[in-house]
Amino acid sequence: MTPGRFITLEGGEGAGKSTQARALGEALEACGFHVLVTREPGGSEGAEAIRSLLMQGDIARWSPHAETLLFAAARADHVEKHIRPAIGAGHWVICDRYVDSTRAYQGAQGIDDAAILALHGFGSRGLMPDRTFLLDLPPDEGAARAAGRDPAANDRFETRGTGFHAAVAAAFDSIAAAEPERVRRIDASAAPQTVTAALIEALADLLP
Known part of the structure; x- marks a missing residue:
């Protein structure tokens, strides 16, 4: 059995992570791999409940500390129920956001990186991706893309100011x-299509 791989896509708002996760999954499936495409927060029944x-x-619904704990709890369930079993079965897992998003978004709100990683070590037993792709897009361009979406789809993070998103970009x-x-x-x-091709090329060293 070929080893499973864990790939994550990270970046700010409007960078195309969801689109590229699906496209990369389809490309790998076309090469004969079993692929699980998933997302965070979410991906398991418990994690999806926390996602909502x-x-x-409101933006102020949760404090940064509470947000960090909720993200860690959602990730722990996701990893235990879906990510680790899929990797163990030799599948490729592609996840739209993972712990680096917590490090960037909650880190931009003053949460210490070591504390986030300590929670990750406890809740998800420290599972890290084999490869993480940071989809690089200037925050203003990402905001312009996000503005073209259905406003009803905006979440508590997308609606924050430019200063916040600049801090997130700096953290990434x-x-x-x-x-x-x-x-x-x-x-x-x-x-x-060009972005997808670049992702596949950057995975060459992990392909059998």
Whole structure:
């Protein structure tokens, strides 16, 4: 049995993570791999219930500390119920956001990175991706893309100000700079097909 792989897509609002997760999954399936495409927060029944709490309501509904705990709880359930079993079965898992999003979004609100990783170590037993793609898009361009969506789909994070999203982008930059072997930057400003091709090329070393 070929080893399972765990791939995550990260980035700010409007970077195309959901689109690229689906496209990459289809490309890998066409190559004969079993693929699970999933998302965070969510991906399991329990995690989806927590997602509705996290993503809906007023911006001030949760404190940064409470948000961090809720994200960690959702991730723990997701990892236990779906991600680890799929990897163990030799499947490829592609996840739209993972712990790096917590590090960026809650880190931008003052939560210490070491505390986030400690929660991840406890709740999800420290599971990290084999490869993380940071879809690189300037925050203003991402905001313009997000503005074109159905306003009813906006969540508590998308509606925050430009200063917040600039801080999130800076946090992602720091993660990518600190972990270049795991995190690969991909230009998300190109056409979707071009971005997908770049993702596949950047996975060449993990393919059998």
